[in-house]
Amino acid sequence: AQSVTQLDSHVSVSEGTPVLLRCNYSSSYSPSLFWYVQHPNKGLQLLLKYTSAATLVKGINGFEAEFKKSETSFHLTKPSAHMSDAAEYFCVVTLTGGGNKLTFGTGTQLKVEL
């Protein structure tokens, strides 16, 4: 079985300050991990993915995430928030090579203030 826990349902930052969205995972086997973003009235857009290559993964729009097996974490970061980053972010896990069924976290709503 696999699951992800997003530790914060809401995060609020000021524009230009760093963003940290936290995610812990649980998986019996080698996981593949993803972050998806959802802007209002838009589909779920892939930000980045980890599939057992480099542990530091760079994604679109300046986001990155680090896979830490010892901490079972896959936190999403960005050095400097922009107003356009305001959206809901989902941490997602699936089994590497084990089919394509995704298990979603509950989501973190990111608010960016001036």
Add this chain to the structure above:
Amino acid sequence: EPEVTQTPSHQVTQMGQEVILRCVPISNHLYFYWYRQILGQKVEFLVSFYNNEISEKSEIFDDQFSVERPDGSNFTLKIRSTKLEDSAMYFCASSGLADANVLTFGAGSRLTVL
């Protein structure tokens, strides 16, 4: 950039009515999926479809649900007799052979059952 297109964006129906949600996946993708998100809850896997048959389905996907690929471009989800608890946002997704666990999602179809 290729998109997954879903119609309708919003549908209101009476309990007991049949509903068909339509999706046009990315043209060279071979794997197709339906997920749903009940308001305030996680995004949940419903079903995956490959080579004209269901490859995996969740417990949610009971006899009231069916999927079909009626032609070379559409992928549909039918709910035979809707219940109040079927009210949710339904997301269609697709993925290709090269990166099968990287899903591209549509913007969703919001179903409201009265």
